[in-house]
Amino acid sequence: MQRVANGALNVDEQHPGRPADVAALSDRDVRRKRPPALSFLLRLVTLRKLLRIASLLALDFAGVWLALFTALLLKALIKGEHDLASGVELASGQTRDFLAFAYLLTVLLFARSDLYADRPRRPGLTRIVTSLFQVTVVALIFAVVSGQEFSSYYLFYGTLGFAVLYVSSFRWLHTEVTGFLLSQAGYTRRTLLVGSGKHIDQVAHALAGGSGREIEMVGYISLTPRPDNGLRSLGALADLGAVLERDRVQEVIIADPDFPQEQAVELVDTCHQRGVEVHIAPSTMEILVQRAEFVPGQSLPLFTLKPPVFExxxxxxxxxxxxxxxxxxxxxxxxxxxxxxxxxxxxxxxxxxxxxxxxxxxxxxxxxxxxxxxxxxxxxxxxxxxxxxxxxxxxxxxxxxxxxxxxxxxxxxxxxxxxxxxxxxxxxxxxxxxxxxxxxxxxxxxxxxxxxxxxxxxxxxxxxxxxxxxxxxxxxxxxxxxxxxxxxxxxxxxxxxxxxxxxxxxxxxxx
Structure with a gap:
């Protein structure tokens, strides 16, 4: 009968060909209670996540409030029926009337677009503009269906223009400030690239084109002759377990769309046993599939790549x-x-x-x-x-x-x-x-x-x-x-x- 230790199968018996260091590590459940110091650090990660979401929600609230207030104040001043003081008072009151609905709609659509996700996954200006445009369209449709009447629709497109300005500016500032603070605190994700030579070079070049604040490239493991890309070669795939522990790797990126499936399963298992995240760099076909339309009713799942025409x-x-x-x-x-x-x-x-x-x-x-x-x-x-x-x-x-x-x-x-x-x-x-x-x-x-x-x-x-x-x-x-x-x-x-x-x-x- 196979021996079970802390909820995990004995790897020596289940996978006799696996390296000894991996087998020894698998004898314990990686989900077991962690030491107090590590638990404290994990709580800091949770705290950082809460602070990120709370700060973005606060900035979005300020952006939506300012957009409504500026649009309404400008309208009051252009009409010439109010001076600055009375215009401010009128715009403030009207802003309170619309703010709750506009902000709730903004948060829901922003959350749907992953605009409260962590830094590596959080989209930029294009998604912000798209989401604000969707907020405006939904708000306009709701106003028309509910029978509200407006002398003009300036409130909608005026607020949209100012919202794009304020919200995108606040979020850009948030990204710059938090990036600077993380950089000063020495926060980086120690990353290892795994794949074939040319794909490693391409992914490393793409990652280098980013901000560079959160990724510390510790090196690479190549399945093919090692490329000369300025990174440090850390050995062969068989050395992965030792490399992860020795270089304190936090995430592994598979930089090869043709990575052998059997070795990929083994790699993921090795990484997860040590609490290391695994990411896969997409191939050209995977990027296209994101735009594909699923064809139902087929024995084999098929996706149709529609021609890129505007109709x-x-x-x-x-x-x-x-x-x-x-x-x-x-x-x-x-x-x-x-x-x-x-x-x-x-x-x-x-x-x-x-x-x-x-x-x-x-x-x-x-x-x-x-x-x-x-x-x-x-x-x-x-x-x-x-x-x-x-x-x-x-x-x-x-x-x-x-x-x-x-x-x-x-x-x-x-x-x-x-x-x-x-x-x-x-x-x-x-x-x-x-x-x-x-x-x-x-x-x-x-x-x-x-x-x-x-x-x-x-x-x-x-x-x-x-x-x-x-x-x-x-x-x-x-x-x-x-x-x-x-x-x-x-x-x-x-x-x-x-x-x-x-x-x-x-x-x-x-x-």
Missing amino acids: GIDFAVKRTFDLIGAFVILLLLSPLLLTISIAVKLTSRGPILYRSARPGIGGLPFDCFKFRTMRNDAGVTDEELELLNEADGALFKIRDDPRVTTVGRLLRRFSLDELPQLVNVVRGEMSLVGPRPLPMRDFERLEEWHKKRYLVLPGITGLWQVSGRSELDFDDLVRLDFLYLERWSVALDLVILLKTVPAVVTRRGAF
Whole structure:
């Protein structure tokens, strides 16, 4: 009869081939009562969790209160019926009327979006904006269904705008402050990577791109010839148990989608026996499955990867967003547009606007509007220009293009020549955010897999513009387009638009 010790099977008898250190460890239940000092530390972990949730709830309360109060105060002052003192009193009273419902709705939808999770799992700005947008829509529907009447719906979209500003700012500050405190306290997660050489290198590079405050990479264990990635090799997989104890590892990341199943089970068991967490870095297919739709009624579980096109309600929402955004931007920038038009007309011969034939949705060409930035007759042949091309793949880029005028160079440097494309958005030929339309010369040189980006309307800005722009090679740019198509949302469009401004002002990667 197999011997049982503290609720666990004797591993020597159950798994005779397992290393002795693992067998000895398995003779006791890892869930047994821990020493007093360790129990105290675990209580600190629980306390830290409670403090995290309480502080985020308090900041969200402050953000929602300020958003409602600011929107209502601004409305009272704009109407001109109240001075500042009476406006503050009125806005405070109205804020109390709406606050409980708005805050409860915000907390529920934030919790659903994991916005109160621990730092590694807590989403960022995109999820915050999406959740606040959902709060606004649900509140509006509830108000309409319950028969409440409003002179305008400013309360909803005004509060949404201020909520995005306040809540995201407070949460960013919370992340920075708590990250600094944890860093000063020396809090890190000692992490070990396990997998094959190239996958270890990729995951290590991705983790290094984060804040770096909570992960201390102790090294790696590779199943294949060891990569030269700057990390410390800690031996073979058979040494895992000793490595976990010697280097006080707190979490193991399996950095290989093809990790052998039998060894993975053994690895997880070894880690869990020592209270070490195990994470798995996702493969490309696993990332896609997150967007998949389950097909019921099959003997084998199947998932359908839908084509990344905007249709039905998605298209209606995106088109409405584009129209409202384009009209607002055109109105706000009308003095700048007039100034640029005069400058282009006075400094060189030719029309103010340049019509460039570009492939649109489905590859069908349309006239893409731009402010003219070149002389009408540059006196340079196509062959000479091709020799000057500084981009790779299908792209054509020249840093010091001899055809560009002085005003045109300034417009290009800050991407101001693209502003007339707002008219293309109004006409339904483009979107505010989407894959950039390439000139016909570049389109004709695309490979077939590149053309998937033309399943949707091209955009004025996109992930290209906020992710390095001309510093990236063409294949990287196309992959960014695919990523945008897979993860599109109104909130993502809004985030890209907001990030476009600093990307243009700093002129990162632009020429």
